Structure formats: C-alpha cells, structure tokens
Amino acid sequence: MKVDGQIVSEEEWQRRASEWIPTQAEREFVASLMKPVTAPGQFASWIAPPARGINHQALDFEYVTALPAN
Numbered sequence: 285m286k287v288d289g290q291i292v293s294e295e296e297w298q299r300r301a302s303e304w305i306p307t308q309a310e311r312e313f314v315a316s317l318m319k320p321v322t323a324p325g326q327f328a329s330w331i332a333p334p335a336r337g338i339n340h341q342a343l344d345f346e347y348v349t350a351l352p353a354n
Contacts, residue, residue: 324346325342325343
C-alpha cells in the first residue's frame with residue numbers, strides 16, 4: 285500500500301478501511317506489550333533504553349521523588 289495523501293471516496297473507505305485501521309486483535313496485542321515500568325534504571329520492554337540519562341545523569345537516576353507528607 286502506498287500512502288500518497290489522496291482523498292478517498294466514501295465507497296473506497298468503506299471497502300478498504302479494514303486495511304488501514306488496526307483490528308481489535310492487533311489493538312489487544314499492542315496493549316499487552318505496553319506494561320508500565322516505574323523503577324529507576326528499568327525500561328519497558330517495548331522501548332529501547334536511552335544511551336544516557338537526561339542531562340547526562342545515570343540511567344538509574346531517580347528523576348522524580350515523592351514530596352514528604354504534611
């Protein structure tokens with residue numbers, strides 16, 4: 285399929301939408317991959333770890349800390 289920015293007719297959209305829009309099974313598969321990871325130094329399996337941290341901090345640097353309770 286070539287994407288060329290051409291407007292398609294309603295008829296063509298109805299006929300070919302399933303080629304362009306993810307299926308429910310595809311959406312569920314992607315959702316199954318996207319598990320949050322919040323521990324310092326760990327990265328979600330669906331992204332590549334960066335070469336270095338923000339402002340050259342260590343990759344396991346704790347960028348966000350909880351404020352003390354009042």
